[in-house]
Amino acid sequence: MKSTSLDIRVDGISKSFGPVSALESVDLHVPAGQLATLLGASGCGKTTLLRIIAGFETADDGGIRFGEKDIAKVPVWKRRIGFVFQSYALWPHMTVEENVAYGLRLRKLPKDDVKAKVAHGLAMVGLTGRENRHPGQLSGGQQQRVALARALALEPDVLLMDEPLSNLDAKLRVEMRREIRRIQQETGITAIYVTHDQDEALEISDVVAVMNGGRVEQVGTPEEIYERPETTFVASFVGSVTLLAGTVAPGGGLDLDGLGTVEFGGPLGEAGRPVTVALRPEDMSIVDGGQAQFTGRVVHSSFQGSTRESVAELPGGQRLCFEHRRPLTTGSVVGLTADRHTVIVKDTGVA
Amino acid sequence: MTVTEAPPRPGRTAAVKAARSRSWRDPWRLAALFALLILLIFIVYPQLWIVRSAFTSDDGAFTLARFVAFVGDDTFTTPLVHSVVVSVAVGIGAALIAVPFAFVMARYRIPGREGILTMLTMATTSPPFLGAYAWLLLLGSGGIITKGAKEAGIPLPFDTILGVGGIIWVGVWFTFALIFLMVYDAFRAVDPALEEAAASVGSRPLRTHWKLTLPLAVPAIATGLYLASMRIFADFGTPMLIGGGFQMLPVVVYQNFLSEVQTSTGTAAAASVMMVLVSAAALVVQRRIVSRRSFAVTGSKVQPLRELRPVPRAFVLAGIWITLLISFVPHIVVVGTSFLRWQSGILQWEPTMENYSTLLADSLQPIVLSFVFAGIACLLALVMGVVVAYIVARKKFRISAPLLNNLVMVPYILPGTVFAIGFILAFNHLPVILTGTALILVVAYFIRRLPYVMKSIETALGQVHPSLEEAAMSVGAAPRRSFRDIVIPIIRPAVISGGTVGFLQMITELSATVMLYAVPWVTMTVVIFTNAMQPGSPFGVASAMTTVLMVSIYIPLYLLRRKYRTLSF
Numbered sequence: 001m002k003s004t005s006l007d008i009r010v011d012g013i014s015k016s017f018g019p020v021s022a023l024e025s026v027d028l029h030v031p032a033g034q035l036a037t038l039l040g041a042s043g044c045g046k047t048t049l050l051r052i053i054a055g056f057e058t059a060d061d062g063g064i065r066f067g068e069k070d071i072a073k074v075p076v077w078k079r080r081i082g083f084v085f086q087s088y089a090l091w092p093h094m095t096v097e098e099n100v101a102y103g104l105r106l107r108k109l110p111k112d113d114v115k116a117k118v119a120h121g122l123a124m125v126g127l128t129g130r131e132n133r134h135p136g137q138l139s140g141g142q143q144q145r146v147a148l149a150r151a152l153a154l155e156p157d158v159l160l161m162d163e164p165l166s167n168l169d170a171k172l173r174v175e176m177r178r179e180i181r182r183i184q185q186e187t188g189i190t191a192i193y194v195t196h197d198q199d200e201a202l203e204i205s206d207v208v209a210v211m212n213g214g215r216v217e218q219v220g221t222p223e224e225i226y227e228r229p230e231t232t233f234v235a236s237f238v239g240s241v242t243l244l245a246g247t248v249a250p251g252g253g254l255d256l257d258g259l260g261t262v263e264f265g266g267p268l269g270e271a272g273r274p275v276t277v278a279l280r281p282e283d284m285s286i287v288d289g290g291q292a293q294f295t296g297r298v299v300h301s302s303f304q305g306s307t308r309e310s311v312a313e314l315p316g317g318q319r320l321c322f323e324h325r326r327p328l329t330t331g332s333v334v335g336l337t338a339d340r341h342t343v344i345v346k347d348t349g350v351a
Numbered sequence: 352m353t354v355t356e357a358p359p360r361p362g363r364t365a366a367v368k369a370a371r372s373r374s375w376r377d378p379w380r381l382a383a384l385f386a387l388l389i390l391l392i393f394i395v396y397p398q399l400w401i402v403r404s405a406f407t408s409d410d411g412a413f414t415l416a417r418f419v420a421f422v423g424d425d426t427f428t429t430p431l432v433h434s435v436v437v438s439v440a441v442g443i444g445a446a447l448i449a450v451p452f453a454f455v456m457a458r459y460r461i462p463g464r465e466g467i468l469t470m471l472t473m474a475t476t477s478p479p480f481l482g483a484y485a486w487l488l489l490l491g492s493g494g495i496i497t498k499g500a501k502e503a504g505i506p507l508p509f510d511t512i513l514g515v516g517g518i519i520w521v522g523v524w525f526t527f528a529l530i531f532l533m534v535y536d537a538f539r540a541v542d543p544a545l546e547e548a549a550a551s552v553g554s555r556p557l558r559t560h561w562k563l564t565l566p567l568a569v570p571a572i573a574t575g576l577y578l579a580s581m582r583i584f585a586d587f588g589t590p591m592l593i594g595g596g597f598q599m600l601p602v603v604v605y606q607n608f609l610s611e612v613q614t615s616t617g618t619a620a621a622a623s624v625m626m627v628l629v630s631a632a633a634l635v636v637q638r639r640i641v642s643r644r645s646f647a648v649t650g651s652k653v654q655p656l657r658e659l660r661p662v663p664r665a666f667v668l669a670g671i672w673i674t675l676l677i678s679f680v681p682h683i684v685v686v687g688t689s690f691l692r693w694q695s696g697i698l699q700w701e702p703t704m705e706n707y708s709t710l711l712a713d714s715l716q717p718i719v720l721s722f723v724f725a726g727i728a729c730l731l732a733l734v735m736g737v738v739v740a741y742i743v744a745r746k747k748f749r750i751s752a753p754l755l756n757n758l759v760m761v762p763y764i765l766p767g768t769v770f771a772i773g774f775i776l777a778f779n780h781l782p783v784i785l786t787g788t789a790l791i792l793v794v795a796y797f798i799r800r801l802p803y804v805m806k807s808i809e810t811a812l813g814q815v816h817p818s819l820e821e822a823a824m825s826v827g828a829a830p831r832r833s834f835r836d837i838v839i840p841i842i843r844p845a846v847i848s849g850g851t852v853g854f855l856q857m858i859t860e861l862s863a864t865v866m867l868y869a870v871p872w873v874t875m876t877v878v879i880f881t882n883a884m885q886p887g888s889p890f891g892v893a894s895a896m897t898t899v900l901m902v903s904i905y906i907p908l909y910l911l912r913r914k915y916r917t918l919s920f
Contacts, residue, residue, distance in 0.1 A: 056821050076824040077832075083825035089818035093840045102836070103826025147822075154826055 005032035005188050006067030006157045008053065013062035015048055022048045024214045025062070030207060032067075035184050035191040037201040039237070040211035041351060046194045047162055049211070053192060054160050055079050066157050082151030082189075084161040088143040090135035096122070096146050097131035103154045121149035124183060141172045148180065152187060159184065159191040165200065173197075177204050198238045202226060210234045217348060232344055235278040237351035240309075242279045242321045245347070247272055259316030262293050268343050276344045281309055283340040284322035292335030296320055298328050312336065378831075383742050383751040386735060390758040392783070393798045397773030398627075398761075404620035404776055417621035430598040431625060434584055437515065437599065441522035442530075442580035446572060448523065448674060449530035454560075455667050456531075457538035460656045467671065468535075469912060474528035474678050476852070476904055478859035478876065480588030481897060482521040484883045485681030486512055487593055488688060488890065495684075495698055513595030521593055522583040524678045529582070530575030537571030538564065539654050570641040577637035581630055585766030587862035592883055600626050601768045601862060608772055609866060616776070623769040630764045682901065689894035698890075706891035710899070714878055714892070718899060721875040724789065725857035728796035729804075733850045735797075736804040741838070744812040763802040767862030770799055774867060789872040792864060796857040803856070804849045811845030812838070844914075851911045855904045875900050 010028040014021075023045045030036040038046035051057045053064055055076035064072050071079055090099050100121050104114045122128050125145035135143055144164055151159060164180070165173045181204040184191050195201055201208050202222040209219045210233070218225060218234045229235035232243055244262070249255040252267030254277055268275055289295065296312030299319070308327065312320045312334055322336055408414035421427045456464065489496045490512035500507050512520065541564055549559040583589065587601040594602060600622055608619035659667060692701040742748065743756045762770065774795055778785035785791040815838055823833035839846075861876040868877050875896055882893035 054821075054825065056824075075829070076821070077827050077829050079825075081825055083822065085818045085822060087816055087818050089816065089822040091819060091822070091837055091841070102823070103828075106827050106832070150822070150826065 004157075005190050006069075007032040008036075008158055008190055008192065009063075009065040010049070010053065011063045011065075013049065013052055013059045013064070015045075015052060015057065015059050022214055023052075023059075026214075026216055028209055028216060028219065030190055030192060032190050033188045034206035035181065035193060035204060036207040036209060037193045037195055037205040038209050038211055039195060039198060039201040041196055041237070044211040045214040046196075046211045050160055050162055050192060050194045053158075054081050054083050080154070080157040082154065082156040082159045084144070084147050084151050084159070084164045086163040086166055088135070088140075088147045088167075090143055090146055090150075092135055095132050095134055096127065096138070099135065099146055100150045100153050103150070107154070117153055118149075121153045122146075124152070124186075125149045125179070140168050141176060144168065144176065145179075148183065152183070152189070155187075156189070159189045161191065161193045163194055163196070166195075166197075173200070180204065202238070208238075210237060212237075212348060212351075227340075228342060229278060229344060231346040231348040232276050232278075233348040233351055235276075235342065235344060240281055240321055242281070242319070243344075243350065244277045244279070244318060244320075245274070246277075247274050256314075256316050256318065259314075259318075264293070264338070264341055269345070273345070274347075276347060278342040278344055279320070279338050280340070281321045281323040282307075283338055284320070284324075284336050285339060286322075286324055287335050287337045289335045292337055294320055294336045296334060296336065298330050298332050298334055301328050301330060303327075377746075379742055379746050380748065380751070382738050383746070383748055383755060386739050386742070386755055387751055387758070389735070390755065393794060394758055394761050397770075397777035398765075400776035401620045401623050401769065401773045404617055405624045407617060409615070409617060417617055418624075421621060421625060427603075427622065427625075430600050430603045430622075431629075433515070433598055434600040434626075435629065437518055437522070437590075438580040438584040440519050441526060441583045442576040444519060444523040445527035445530050445579045446576055449527045449575065450534055450568075450572060452527075452671065452674060453531050453534040453538055454564075455659075455671070457535050457654065458657055459659045459664075459667070461668070461671065467675065470675055470679070471528045471531055472912070473905060473908065475532060476855045476859075476908060477525070477682070478861075478897065478900055478904070479525070479582075479586055480592060480861055480876070480880060480883070481685065481901070482525045482681045483517075483589040483592040484879065484893070484897065485684040486517065486521050487883070488684055488894075489680070490517075493697070495688075511595070513593060515594075515597045517593040517595070518583075518590055518597065518599075521589055522579075522586075524681075525589070526579035526582050527674075528678065529578050530572070533571045533575040533578070534568055537568040541567050541654065543654055566644070569644045573637055573640040573644070577633055581633060581764075584630060584633075585626070585768070585862065587766075587768050587865065588880065592880075601766060604768045604772065605866065608775075619772055620776070623766075623772050626766050626769050627764060630766065634764055685894045685897045685901070689891060689898045691891065693889060693891040703891075706889075706895040709889065709892050710895045714896060716871070717873045717875050717878045717896075720789070720872060721858050721900075722903070724792050724874065725796060725854050728793045728800070728857050729850055729854040731793070731797040732801050732804040732853050733846060735801060736808045736849065737839075737842075737846065739801075739805050740809040740812050741834075744809055745817065759805050760802045762799050765799075767799065767860065767864075768866065770795065771863040771866035774863075786867075787869040791867050792872060792874070795863050795867055796860060799860070799863065800853040800856055804853045807845050807849030807852070808842060811842040815841050847914070848911055851907050854907065858903060859900065 008028070008030040010026060013023055013026045015023040026045070026049060028036070028049075038049060040046045048057060052059045055071070055074065059072070062072075063070060066080075091102070094102065097118055100118045101114050104117055109117075118131070119128070122131065125148055127142060127145050127149065130138065130142070135146065138146065144167075147164070161180070165176050168176060177200050180193075193201075193204065202225075205222055207219060208222055208225045210217045210225060212233045218230045220228070225234060226238055229238065235241050236243060244254060244256065246254045246256045248268045248271050249261045250271045251261070251263070252271070253261045253263040254268055254275070255261050264277070268277065294312070294314055296314045299311050299313045301308060301310040307323050307325065309321065309323055310328055312322065314320055320336065328334065405417055406413055406415070408416060421431070455461065456467065461467065488494055491497065492511040492513065494512070497507060497511060509516070511517075545563060545567075546559050549563050550556070554562070585601065587605060590597065590599040590602050591605070604619045604622045604626070607615050607622065688698065689706050690702055690704070692699040692703045692705060739755050739759050742752055746752055765773075774791060775786055777783070778791065785794065819837055819841070820830075820833045823837045824830065828836060859876060861880055864874055864876055865880060868874065879893045879896050879900070882888045882890065882896075
C-alpha cells in the first residue's frame with residue numbers, strides 16, 4: 001500500500017440548484033487506501049457529491065478534507081485528484097501518450113521522467129504499444145483504460161470515478177471493474193466510485209454508501225449493506241428482496257395488518273411497533289405444509305440457469321420472491337420458510 | 352461559476368458570498384462586459400440613430416409623416432412591393448432548381464459528385480455583384496450576345512436584360528446553391544429506415560418521396576428559401592447594376608442618402624426601418640416553420656447511393672451540367688473578358704494582357720486595401736467570436752450571457768445598406784468619429800460578419816463536452832491553461848473555416864462599403880462597381896479586378912476544403 005494514502009472526510013455537505021436541493025447535509029468517511037462506492041438511482045445526488053469532492057462544483061455548506069488538509073477552498077487544479085469520467089473525456093486532438101503525459105508536462109517534469117511514468121501507466125492498464133493512437137481509434141474499454149492511466153499518472157491523493165463503466169457493454173463492464181479494483185489495490189490509492197449498478201458496488205468496494213434523495217441512507221461494507229440493510233430503500237435497492245410490512249404481534253411475530261401473523265422463531269421487537277421484514281430470495285426454502293411460515297400459490301416462475309426464481313402470492317395478496325432448483329408449475333401451492341430475515345424499522349420507501 | 356438564487360439561509364450566507372466574490376474574479380465576466388460594450392456601441396447605438404432620424408422631420412421635430420408616406424405614397428410603396436415580390440420570386444425560382452438537384456445528388460450515384468459539390472460551394476461564395484455585372488456584359492443593351500445577335504440578324508425576345516426580369520434571373524443563379532447545400536444535407540440525413548418502413552407498408556417510391564422525404568426536408572427548404580430571399584432583398588449591387596430603373600429598397604435608400612440632387616436622410620432612415628422590419632418578419636416566419644416542422648430524423652445508417660437507369664440518368668446528368676454551366680457563366684465571362692481588349696466600352700476580340708498591366712499600374716492599392724481591411728476585420732471577428740461563443744455556451748452569467756447571445760445576432764437581419772446608414776449617422780459626430788477613415792470599413796466588416804463567425808464557433812464548442820475541460824483541470828491545468836490547450840485546438844477547424852468564410856464575405860462586401868468608403872480608402876468592390884456603372888468605362892480592367900477578387904476567394908476556399916479532408920480526429 002502506498003504510504004502516502006490519505007483518507008477522505010466529508011462533513012455536512014449541502015448543495016442546492018436553485019430551488020432544488022441536491023444534497024442535504026451529507027457526511028462520509030473513506031479510510032485511507034480504501035475504495036468507497038456511492039450507490040444510488042439517477043438523481044440521488046451521488047454524482048453531485050463526487051463533483052463537489054473533486055472541486056467541479058462548490059458546496060453551499062460543509063467541509064471536505066483529504067487527510068489533514070481542508071480542501072474546500074482549493075481549486076480543482078490544485079487538489080491533486082484523479083478523475084475518471086463517464087464519457088471518458090479523452091482529448092481528441094492528442095494521442096494516447098499525449099493524453100497521459102499532459103498533466104506531467106504541465107508540472108514541467110524532466111522528459112525522461114514523463115516518458116517513464118507514461119510507459120508505466122500504460123503498462124498498468126495493459127495498453128503498451130498504443131501510445132500513438134488517437135482516442136477515436138480505440139474501443140470504449142480501451143478509452144476508459146487510457147482515462148484511468150491519465151488519472152493515475154500524477155499519483156494523485158485520491159481517485160474519483162463517475163460511473164466509469166456505464167458506457168460499456170455488460171461483459172466488458174465485469175472485466176473492467178475487476179481491473180479497476182486490482183489497480184486501486186496495487187496503488188493503494190483512496191478512491192470513490194459512483195455507480196447505479198449494485199453488482200458493481202458489491203464486488204469492488206471496501207465501503208458502500210447507499211444514497212437516496214440527496215442523503216446517505218446507509219454506509220457499510222458490502223456484506224453489511226446486503227445482509228443488514230437499515231432502511232427499506234437500501235434493502236430494495238441492493239439485490240432482490242421481499243419486503244413484508246406489518247406490526248409486531250403480541251407474541252413477537254409479524255402481524256400482516258390483520259391478514260394473519262407470521263412467526264420468525266424469535267420476537268421481532270417491541271409489540272405494536274410497525275416494522276418491515278426483508279427476505280432475500282436465496283434465504284427461502286421450500287418445506288412441507290406443516291413447518292411452513294408461508295403458504296402461497298405460485299404465480300410466476302422463471303428459469304435463470306443456475307437457479308430458478310419464482311413468486312408466490314400469499315393469501316393476503318403479498319408477493320413473496322424465492323429461489324429454488326426444481327421446476328414448479330404455476331398455480332401450485334407451495335410452503336416456504338425463511339432461513340434468515342432482517343427486521344427494518346426505518347421505512348424510506350422502495351427503489 | 353454558478354451563483355445559486357436561493358435566498359441566503361443563516362449559516363450559509365458566508366459560503367454564498369464567497370462564491371459570489373469568486374465568480375466576480377472570473378476573467379470571463381470582464382470579457383463579457385467588454386464584449387457587451389462593443390456590441391452596444393457598434394450595433395445598438397447606430398440603430399438608435401436610424402430610428403431617431405426616421406421619426407424626425409427635416410426641421411427637427413418629431414414626425415410620423417415618413418411612415419404615413421410609406422403607406423400612401425407610391426414612391427415608397429412601389430419599391431417596398433418590388434423588393435418583397437422580387438425576393439419571393441427569386442427564392443421560389445432558386446428552390447425549383449435546387450430541390451430536385453439536391454434530391455438526385457443525395458440519392459443517386461452521379462459521376463464527379465465531389466467536383467460538383469465543390470463547384471456548388473464555390474457558387475455560394477461568389478461576389479454578390481458578379482452575376483449582375485457579367486450578365487450585363489453578355490445581355491445588356493450593348494452586350495456581347497445582344498450585339499452579336501443583332502449583327503447576325505437573329506431576333507432576341509428582349510433588347511436588354513435590364514429590368515425586373517434581369518434581377519430575378521441573376522438572383523436565381525446567384526442563390527440556388529445556398530438552398531442546394533441546405534436541402535442536400537437534409538436529404539442525406541433522412542434515416543433510410545424511415546423510407547424502408549414506408550415501403551414495408553406498401554408505399555411506392557414516388558409516393559414515399561412525396562409524402563415522407565420531401566416533408567422531412569421542409570425545415571431545410573424553408574431555411575434555404577429564407578437565406579436566398581434575404582440575400583436578394585438586402586442586395587444593393589444587383590438591382591443597382593441591372594435594375595435599369597426598377598426601384599428596389601436598397602437602391603432607394605442609397606439614392607436618398609447619397610444622391611447629389613435630393614438627399615433626404617430621414618427618408619432613407621424610414622426606408623431602412625422598413626427593410627429591417629421586413630427582414631425581421633421573414634426571420635420570424637422561417638423560425639416558425641423550422642420549429643414546427645423539425646423532427647429528429649437522423650439515424651445511424653447513411654443513405655445509400657442508388658444507381659439510375661440509363662435514360663433518366665442521361666437527363667439528370669444533362670440537367671446538372673447545364674445548371675452548373677449557367678451558374679458559372681458569370682465567372683467564365685469575367686475571366687474571359689479580362690483577357691480581351693476593350694475600346695470605349697466595346698469589346699474587341701483581341702487577346703491582351705493590357706487590362707492586368709493597367710490594373711497593376713493604377714489599382715494596386717484597392718487590392719491591398721481590400722486584403723488588409725478584410726484581414727483585420729476577420730481577426731477581430733474571430734477573437735470576439737471565440738469570446739462571445741464561449742461565454743454563451745459555457746458561462747451561465749445571468750444577465751450578460753443571454754444579452755450577448757441576442758445582441759450579437761442583430762446584424763444578421765440588418766441589410767448592408769441599413770447597416771451603413773446607421774454607422775454614418777452615429778459616427779459622423781462626437782463622441783465617436785469614424786466617417787472618412789479606413790477604420791469605419793474595418794469595424795463595419797467585423798461587426799456585420801460577427802454573427803456568422805460566432806455561430807460557427809458556438810456550434811463547434813457545443814461538441815466540446817465540458818468534461819474535456821474538467822479533465823484538464825483535474826490533472827492540474829488552471830482554467831486559462833485548459834482553454835488554451837484543450838478548447839482552442841479542438842475548435843480550431845471551426846475557427847479556421849468560420850474565419851475563412853467570414854473573410855470571403857468581407858472581401859466581396861459591396862452594399863455597405865459603397866456608402867461608407869471615402870477616398871483614398873477604396874476597395875476592389877468599389878472599383879469594380881464604379882467601373883461597371885459608367886458606360887464606356889474600362890470594362891476590361893473591371894473584369895481583371897473581378898478575376899483577382901475571385902482568385903482571392905477561391906484559393907482560400909480550396910485550401911480550406913483540402914485541409915478539411917486531411918483533418919482526422
